[in-house]
Amino acid sequence: MSRMIVDCAIYRDGHRIEGPEDYSDALAAARAAGDTFLWIGLAEPTTAELDLVSEEFGLHPLAVEDAVNAHQRPKLESYPDSLFMVLKTLGYHSEGHLVTSGEVMLFLGDSYVMTVRHGSDSPLAALRAQLEKQPDLLRYGPSAVLHSVCDTIVDGYLEAADGLQADLDEVEADVFAPGRPVRGTAERIYGFKRQLVAARRATGPLLEPMLRLARGGEPFVEAEAQPYLRDVADHLARANEQVEGMDRLLTDILSANLAQVSVQQNNDMRQISAWAALAAVPTMIAGIYGMNFDFMPELRQPWGYPAALLLMTVVCVGLHRVFKRSGWL
Structure with missing residues (x-):
């Protein structure tokens, strides 16, 4: 007690x-x-x-x-x-x-x-x-x-x-x-x-x-x-x-x-999509020129390979500038 x-x-x-x-x-x-x-x-x-x-x-x-x-x-x-x-x-x-x-x-x-x-x-x-x-x-x-x-x-x-x-x-x-x-x-x-x-x-x-x-x-x-x-x-x-x-x-x-968090996730997805697009262009061009067909534009030309690389570079640079201006990168 x-x-x-x-x-x-x-x-x-x-x-x-x-x-x-x-x-x-x-x-x-x-x-x-x-x-x-x-x-x-x-x-x-x-x-x-x-x-x-x-x-x-x-x-x-x-x-x-x-x-x-x-x-x-x-x-x-x-x-x-x-x-x-x-x-x-x-x-x-x-x-x-x-x-x-x-x-x-x-x-x-x-x-x-x-x-x-x-x-x-x-x-x-x-x-x-x-x-x-x-x-x-x-x-x-x-x-x-x-x-x-x-x-x-x-x-x-x-x-x-x-x-x-x-x-x-x-x-x-x-x-x-x-x-x-x-x-x-x-x-x-x-x-x-x-x-x-x-x-x-x-x-x-x-x-x-x-x-x-x-x-x-x-x-x-x-x-x-x-x-x-x-x-x-x-x-x-x-x-x-x-x-x-x-x-x-x-x-x-x-x-x-x-x-x-939702906005940040959207930003992340946009960046991922932008980089995926940049990677898809050279992949597509390289894939086309890697199909080993006999008759393809500039296939037998000495400047064909540099032209393909230049095309990849120009397209990627252009996409990068577009994505940069839109705020995706």
Whole structure:
């Protein structure tokens, strides 16, 4: 049990206070005090472990099932005794130009907030320490934790979007660079598009739940937190628009790259055809004069052989100039 519990603390008036180490006793103490709340953080709990906690907190079985099984879609669900929210985290790694994702689930209820994380890209450890330095914000209780978690995760979206934008600019420069298209550009674009798909799965579905929180009326969310949540919703909308804009631009870049490849292939075919025509003329003339018939023009003349070579040269030079002017060579 201790393995999955990252931290468990009681907060009163924005400050962390001493309390029972057992989460069950700590929750009872927070509810008895009336002006305190319990913040418990869990890391990748198993079904059995979370079932023990859910019995004490009165969590809904469907929400518990979602919290155990990762790979959930971002959402906000209201139950009689709790509010359940799922968020996806994004991490951008510039070394491999890779976007990784994780998940954070939040339970808000009577005098408690529970955070459940899955994956390595979790900002909650640093977030708790940062919040404890802001008692004016933390005194709003579980709503302050909800806002801070959402705000930190959405800020991560913006950082990931900035990193992806830099990669997109590099891909765009390679596609439209002078000369032949860079080999493997299409594969690179497809790989980049997969990164954007992961980002869209995090940012897109979260917009509607954030707007619900910003409008107010959700249980266990204080009205004082609504302005902060509206600010988070605005940042999320900006991140969502940035990701969608990159996705549309990447589609255009892919179309441009395929068009460039097609044009280059046409140019190659024209050059091959031009050189084939240049080779066909002397081959045809040599083939005619190599048929060994007795009666052929200039066959017995001493200047016949040089004349045939001169004819080949003149025709090839003429074709070369024609192809050069037309851009085939």
